[in-house]
Amino acid sequence: MKILPQLIFLLFHTLFIGIAVYESQEQLSQLIPLTLITSLLLYFYLHNFSKSKAPAEKDIQISTIIFAILGGITTFFLQDRLELTAVLSAGTIGLFGGILPKIINKPLARIASLAIYCGAFVGMTPPVLAGNYLFIILASFSAGTILILARKSFNGYAGKLGSIAFAGVSLVSLLSYVLL
Amino acid sequence: MMNFLLILTCSVLSGQLTYTLNNCLNLGAVIASSLVSISGGLLIYTPVSEVLQETLPLVIMGASFVGMASEEIAARNRIIILSSIFFGILFYCTGVFFVGFGGSLGTTAAIAFFASLGFQQLVFKKGF
Numbered sequence: 001m002k003i004l005p006q007l008i009f010l011l012f013h014t015l016f017i018g019i020a021v022y023e024s025q026e027q028l029s030q031l032i033p034l035t036l037i038t039s040l041l042l043y044f045y046l047h048n049f050s051k052s053k054a055p056a057e058k059d060i061q062i063s064t065i066i067f068a069i070l071g072g073i074t075t076f077f078l079q080d081r082l083e084l085t086a087v088l089s090a091g092t093i094g095l096f097g098g099i100l101p102k103i104i105n106k107p108l109a110r111i112a113s114l115a116i117y118c119g120a121f122v123g124m125t126p127p128v129l130a131g132n133y134l135f136i137i138l139a140s141f142s143a144g145t146i147l148i149l150a151r152k153s154f155n156g157y158a159g160k161l162g163s164i165a166f167a168g169v170s171l172v173s174l175l176s177y178v179l180l
Numbered sequence: 181m182m183n184f185l186l187i188l189t190c191s192v193l194s195g196q197l198t199y200t201l202n203n204c205l206n207l208g209a210v211i212a213s214s215l216v217s218i219s220g221g222l223l224i225y226t227p228v229s230e231v232l233q234e235t236l237p238l239v240i241m242g243a244s245f246v247g248m249a250s251e252e253i254a255a256r257n258r259i260i261i262l263s264s265i266f267f268g269i270l271f272y273c274t275g276v277f278f279v280g281f282g283g284s285l286g287t288t289a290a291i292a293f294f295a296s297l298g299f300q301q302l303v304f305k306k307g308f
């Protein structure tokens with residue numbers, strides 16, 4: 001159970017870069033740098049697996065999921081209804097979430113800030129791909145759950161929230177592909 | 181080639197700016213990244229070519245995730261520069277495969293950052 005979050009990160013990172021390497025098979029100029037970066041990524045995982053432990057915020061689990069869903073829905077709404085670009089939508093919602101801990105000095109505000117930004121990445125999925133709000137709610141729920149699982153892993157590492165959002169979106173995409 | 185160099189330049193600048201706002205000005209990772217992302221997102225209202233209007237905001241936002249790393253993990257600026265370069269290369273090579281997939285920019289940033297840490301451990305053993 002302790003290494004589950006790290007396994008999730010390893011799985012989705014290798015899946016991501018694996019698809020990129022596979023798709024670049026015929027273009028040597030892309031294949032060489034991608035292979036080099038993949039090797040360095042695997043070297044990092046080999047030498048750091050189960051070492052990455054950091055103090056976590058006080059557990060407020062349901063709130064994390066609720067804030068992730070809020071971040072996802074509002075970002076998707078800005079894209080879908082107000083026709084803002086994905087970058088501007090997520091940036092605006094992220095900024096709103098980021099300001100919260102500066103105004104309210106409570107652990108909940110810090111958790112909200114991270115969960116809202118994580119959800120915002122889920123909400124960047126274009127309406128054409130997501131289809132409806134249910135997809136965003138389920139993907140944000142999955143991302144919020146993984147965020148809780150990974151609360152003691154990779155704190156302070158770049159791309160943690162985005163990787164969690166990617167895992168959430170991928171899981172729900174796979175689920176909808178299998179079920180529908 | 182020109183676009184590739186522009187992607188690399190924007191990536192390094194965005195990563196550095198976010199890291200500075202985050203760790204030196206103590207704005208926090210989320211505010212730093214979202215401010216840089218909004219600035220990048222506003223590029224669509226400038227008279228650059230349509231391709232760059234679509235690409236550069238994504239590069240700037242994605243590289244800003246690299247700058248979200250904390251000082252404790254990325255103690256040296258060079259790690260952020262190398263991660264940003266890796267991010268630019270990955271974005272250039274993988275951009276089309278995951279277009280619009282939520283979290284793909286963050287995943288690219290994480291892979292770039294982890295690979296940089298791997299490079300640091302492989303070549304310099306401890307410090308870089």
